[in-house]
Amino acid sequence: MPDSPHIRLLPPDVANKIAAGEVVERPASVLKELFENAIDSGATQVGVAIVAGGARLVSVADNGSGMDRDDALLSVERHATSKIREADDIGHIRTLGFRGEALAAISSVCRFRLCTRRASDLAGSELIMSGGKVQDLREAGCPPGTLIEVRDLFFNMPARRKFLRSPQTETGHLRQTFLVHALGCPAVGMSLTIDGRDAWALAGGSTHGERIRELFGREMMEGVRPVEGRSEAASLTGFVSLPTLNRGDRGEQYVFINGRPSSAPVINYAIREAYHNLLADGRHPYVFLFIELPPEAVDVNVHPTKREVRFRQPSDIRDLIISGIRRALMESGGEFIRGKTDPSVFVEAVSIPAQTAFSSFKVDDLPPTRILGYPHPSAPENGATPSARRQEPEAADPLVPQREPPGATGGKSPWAWCRIVGQVGGLYVLMETDDGYVVMDPHAAHERVLFEKFMNSVAGGTIESQGLLVPESVELPPRDAMLVRKNLDLLKKMGIGVSEFGGDTFMVDALPAGFNDVRIREMLADVAHHLETLGERGSHTRWREEAIAQAACKAATKARDRLSLAELERLVVQLAATEMPYTCPHGRPTLIHTSFKELAKRFGRE
Amino acid sequence: MKIVISKDAVMSGLQMVHGVVNVRPTLPVLSNVLFQAQDEKLWMTTTDLEVTMRCAVEAKISKGGATTLPARRLLSIIRELPADNIEIEVDEKNSASISCGASFFKILGLPEDEFPAIPKYDGGTTFTVDQKVLKEMLQKTFYAASNDETRFILNGTYVSFKGNKMTLVATDGRRLALTEHEMEFPKESESEAIIPTKAVNELLRVLKDEGTVKIHMTKNQAGFEVNDVLLITKLIEGTYPNFKQVIPGQCEHRIPIEREAFLAALKRVALLTSDKASSIKLTFGKNKLKISAQSPDIGEAHETVPIKYMGKEMVVAFNPDYIMEPLRNLMTDEIFVEMTDELSPGVIKCDVPFIYVLMPMRVG
Numbered sequence: 001m002p003d004s005p006h007i008r009l010l011p012p013d014v015a016n017k018i019a020a021g022e023v024v025e026r027p028a029s030v031l032k033e034l035f036e037n038a039i040d041s042g043a044t045q046v047g048v049a050i051v052a053g054g055a056r057l058v059s060v061a062d063n064g065s066g067m068d069r070d071d072a073l074l075s076v077e078r079h080a081t082s083k084i085r086e087a088d089d090i091g092h093i094r095t096l097g098f099r100g101e102a103l104a105a106i107s108s109v110c111r112f113r114l115c116t117r118r119a120s121d122l123a124g125s126e127l128i129m130s131g132g133k134v135q136d137l138r139e140a141g142c143p144p145g146t147l148i149e150v151r152d153l154f155f156n157m158p159a160r161r162k163f164l165r166s167p168q169t170e171t172g173h174l175r176q177t178f179l180v181h182a183l184g185c186p187a188v189g190m191s192l193t194i195d196g197r198d199a200w201a202l203a204g205g206s207t208h209g210e211r212i213r214e215l216f217g218r219e220m221m222e223g224v225r226p227v228e229g230r231s232e233a234a235s236l237t238g239f240v241s242l243p244t245l246n247r248g249d250r251g252e253q254y255v256f257i258n259g260r261p262s263s264a265p266v267i268n269y270a271i272r273e274a275y276h277n278l279l280a281d282g283r284h285p286y287v288f289l290f291i292e293l294p295p296e297a298v299d300v301n302v303h304p305t306k307r308e309v310r311f312r313q314p315s316d317i318r319d320l321i322i323s324g325i326r327r328a329l330m331e332s333g334g335e336f337i338r339g340k341t342d343p344s345v346f347v348e349a350v351s352i353p354a355q356t357a358f359s360s361f362k363v364d365d366l367p368p369t370r371i372l373g374y375p376h377p378s379a380p381e382n383g384a385t386p387s388a389r390r391q392e393p394e395a396a397d398p399l400v401p402q403r404e405p406p407g408a409t410g411g412k413s414p415w416a417w418c419r420i421v422g423q424v425g426g427l428y429v430l431m432e433t434d435d436g437y438v439v440m441d442p443h444a445a446h447e448r449v450l451f452e453k454f455m456n457s458v459a460g461g462t463i464e465s466q467g468l469l470v471p472e473s474v475e476l477p478p479r480d481a482m483l484v485r486k487n488l489d490l491l492k493k494m495g496i497g498v499s500e501f502g503g504d505t506f507m508v509d510a511l512p513a514g515f516n517d518v519r520i521r522e523m524l525a526d527v528a529h530h531l532e533t534l535g536e537r538g539s540h541t542r543w544r545e546e547a548i549a550q551a552a553c554k555a556a557t558k559a560r561d562r563l564s565l566a567e568l569e570r571l572v573v574q575l576a577a578t579e580m581p582y583t584c585p586h587g588r589p590t591l592i593h594t595s596f597k598e599l600a601k602r603f604g605r606e
Numbered sequence: 607m608k609i610v611i612s613k614d615a616v617m618s619g620l621q622m623v624h625g626v627v628n629v630r631p632t633l634p635v636l637s638n639v640l641f642q643a644q645d646e647k648l649w650m651t652t653t654d655l656e657v658t659m660r661c662a663v664e665a666k667i668s669k670g671g672a673t674t675l676p677a678r679r680l681l682s683i684i685r686e687l688p689a690d691n692i693e694i695e696v697d698e699k700n701s702a703s704i705s706c707g708a709s710f711f712k713i714l715g716l717p718e719d720e721f722p723a724i725p726k727y728d729g730g731t732t733f734t735v736d737q738k739v740l741k742e743m744l745q746k747t748f749y750a751a752s753n754d755e756t757r758f759i760l761n762g763t764y765v766s767f768k769g770n771k772m773t774l775v776a777t778d779g780r781r782l783a784l785t786e787h788e789m790e791f792p793k794e795s796e797s798e799a800i801i802p803t804k805a806v807n808e809l810l811r812v813l814k815d816e817g818t819v820k821i822h823m824t825k826n827q828a829g830f831e832v833n834d835v836l837l838i839t840k841l842i843e844g845t846y847p848n849f850k851q852v853i854p855g856q857c858e859h860r861i862p863i864e865r866e867a868f869l870a871a872l873k874r875v876a877l878l879t880s881d882k883a884s885s886i887k888l889t890f891g892k893n894k895l896k897i898s899a900q901s902p903d904i905g906e907a908h909e910t911v912p913i914k915y916m917g918k919e920m921v922v923a924f925n926p927d928y929i930m931e932p933l934r935n936l937m938t939d940e941i942f943v944e945m946t947d948e949l950s951p952g953v954i955k956c957d958v959p960f961i962y963v964l965m966p967m968r969v970g
Contacts, residue, residue, distance in 0.1 A: 462969070466965060467967065469782055470847065516778075516780075517754040517755075
């Protein structure tokens with residue numbers, strides 16, 4: 001047994017590679033670590049350059065403190081850091097990093113170059129490494145501060161390299177990382193260059209508000225309100241969106257704790273609570289919160305990426321956030337209740353607040369009984385019980401003819417006949433059918449009907465789109481903009497006439513026929529979100545089409561709060577004719593069916 | 607309050623004002639009509655807090671006073687009464703006794719002071735227009751307004767008095783209708799307003815073909831006065847979009863078409879569009895216009911209409927309702943369709959100041 005498996009201490013380069021697996025997941029994580037180092041070094045200006053989605057190059061240059069020759073060499077050792085000295089220091093960390101792992105891990109999986117000079121030194125040092133091994137260390141001329149270049153990431157880990165996504169996707173992640181850090185440190189001037197083109201140049205010395213405006217645009221700032229709050233231990237500042245400005249995912253919620261982008265379940269909970277009743281289910285606000293509290297009161301050492309934090313007193317933070325946001329929304333007065341008047345031309349900046357969405361849903365003048373019949377192949381017309389019951393309500397209202405829908409598809413419909421009984425809860429529609437009663441969510445039902453119709457015309461190439469008299473311009477958050485930009489052709493093919501209008505602004509000049517009441521901004525944001533959640537499947541056109549259709553249909557039905565009885569009846573008929581009448585395209589149920597059998601059982605009649 | 611009144615008089619008054627009453631009002635008193643008896647006249651007022659409608663009818667008043675009574679119930683009772691002379695007496699508890707021939711009804715009302723104060727307008731400017739002129743102008747435009755509550759600025763008809771012209775505009779962002787009427791007024795009276803669609807609908811019922819209407823414009827409300835009928839409406843607040851940028855400056859082809867024949871052909875062909883959203887295709891060929899529609903699950907239809915046209919063949923698709931609505935609401939025999947190409951907006955004009963712009967549909 002020559003090779004008996006003894007336990008051995010791993011050599012440092014292997015250990016580093018393993019650590020890299022945790023810290024360096026993709027180019028964006030490299031950027032995050034380098035960025036944090038730059039900011040911790042006291043820099044006032046940080047320049048970032050990326051090439052080919054970061055796979056070729058991620059470089060970060062700062063004008064911070066810099067290092068001398070010995071420190072430069074030590075910096076790439078594992079657990080080497082200037083940020084803490086003893087275990088107790090972990091309890092009160094003021095810097096973004098502290099674990100002393102990042103450079104060691106990064107330098108082990110790339111071709112690495114570090115140039116650094118302290119302002120007081122005459123000459124700087126240049127350190128060149130490849131796959132974690134020092135190739136060269138020499139004196140070099142360079143400006144004060146530190147420049148780190150990470151080239152050919154994962155060149156020595158082919159398996160890992162294969163997992164890198166397309167350059168566009170990785171660029172998207174890098175942009176997002178940049179954006180998050182730019183939000184967190186408005187005092188630091190920052191620039192981002194992508195493949196040699198300037199993507200952003202942000203002035204230093206800004207306030208949070210100015211930085212958000214620079215990154216997200218003027219329109220966004222008009223839809224948010226400043227938040228302020230203070231408790232014994234912590235202080236809260238930032239901006240939150242009025243309920244009128246919302247989206248279908250939590251992607252645009254940025255929370256910073258002591259300048260560090262963070263998340264914690266308690267924060268998400270607090271944001272949700274603060275908007276309770278103000279937003280419909282599944283809608284989320286835009287949130288930018290900056291929480292400052294003593295380092296002892298928060299534990300950031302939960303995970304190597306330090307994303308998730310724990311609070312010593314979570315309830316304190318929760319109350320601070322809820323009261324802060326509520327106050328901010330309250331101070332804006334009735335503004336978001338009435339909707340805001342926007343003088344700009346034909347822009348749908350105004351939307352009815354979501355809280356009224358349900359209460360304003362009205363079915364006009366429901367008469368007591370109306371029957372919607374369906375051809376039912378198996379049920380003989382002159383059969384005993386079912387048809388006897390069927391005649392009954394008809395006789396009650398002889399003036400109303402039995403409606404035979406054109407497109408009903410025989411035995412596939414969810415019922416042989418049905419009768420709209422009325423509306424409950426100001427929203428749900430109650431129907432009696434041949435073997436029980438059905439509660440229908442008209443929003444979900446309408447979404448399903450629209451979705452199948454839309455997908456059919458996309459598949460058949462018969463999509464029709466209605467031109468708008470005045471095109472509408474929409475400015476999107478950077479990540480949404482990228483996703484929309486990538487799918488412009490597909491969106492056009494699907495009848496959404498959207499084109500680029502410089503920066504992250506888009507022009508929409510046509511909508512699919514039948515999508516009349518769509519809030520265009522919400523729709524594009526939702527489309528982006530749906531495309532993003534596709535993940536791997538996004539490479540298939542069919543999946544992307546479905547994602548776009550889902551989002552568009554959702555946006556189109558949200559505004560449809562008022563239905564006349566005739567529309568409702570048409571909806572019931574159309575729903576019965578769909579292929580999947582039981583759920584909306586997002587998988588929520590459209591119908592809840594209770595059989596007479598079940599009722600009998602529940603009443604103890606069986 | 608005690609009055610004797612003819613059935614016709616009450617009916618005409620109630621029919622005039624009851625349209626304002628909401629089916630499900632926010633306050634119970636808003637289901638009621640306010641009755642005020644004084645000076646040989648019975649004033650009836652209804653409101654939904656946005657639109658207030660008021661009218662007076664002749665009555666013999668033995669005792670003046672005021673009360674409010676449920677409007678719809680009252681209307682259905684009066685409609686069925688057997689004779690012409692109706693006596694209405696209201697006691698201090700606001701219960702009204704209605705006797706007419708051998709019939710007797712007692713219905714419960716609510717006190718007058720619960721009814722919202724009738725809006726008054728101070729300042730502002732007044733214009734006098736022929737009822738017929740205003741009625742026809744409203745008819746030519748109001749249908750183009752948007753019903754989409756998210757774009758409430760467009761949920762009405764824009765009225766402006768500027769440059770010695772009265773201009774009416776309505777649009778929903780897909781099509782736009784505009785009419786103008788020349789009139790004289792001093793420069794300082796220039797004003798503009800957005801009248802909610804509900805008020806426009808009521809106004810269309812009030813306006814007749816003879817006589818004049820007085821229009822009062824103030825900052826946040828407008829009043830329309832026709833003899834003994836007064837309609838006051840809150841205005842939609844905000845700035846109306848700059849509609850001038852939407853109207854194409856020039857066109858390639860101006861094609862005269864006989865309105866009624868065109869409309870009838872459109873109606874027939876539109877029967878074969880599967881729903882409101884699908885398009886109807888217009889093919890302009892040499893001296894003939896082919897109108898066609900098809901839907902995969904129904905079938906197809908086409909019809910040709912003779913026109914005067916010698917240009918190159920042009921195919922353009924429109925939403926059938928968008929093209930039929932102006933034709934229905936115009937009165938002239940001949941209209942002009944102005945076209946440039948398949949993707950530019952189409953324009954409908956006629957020999958009176960009227961412009962209708964509509965965006966074509968793109969068919970994939």
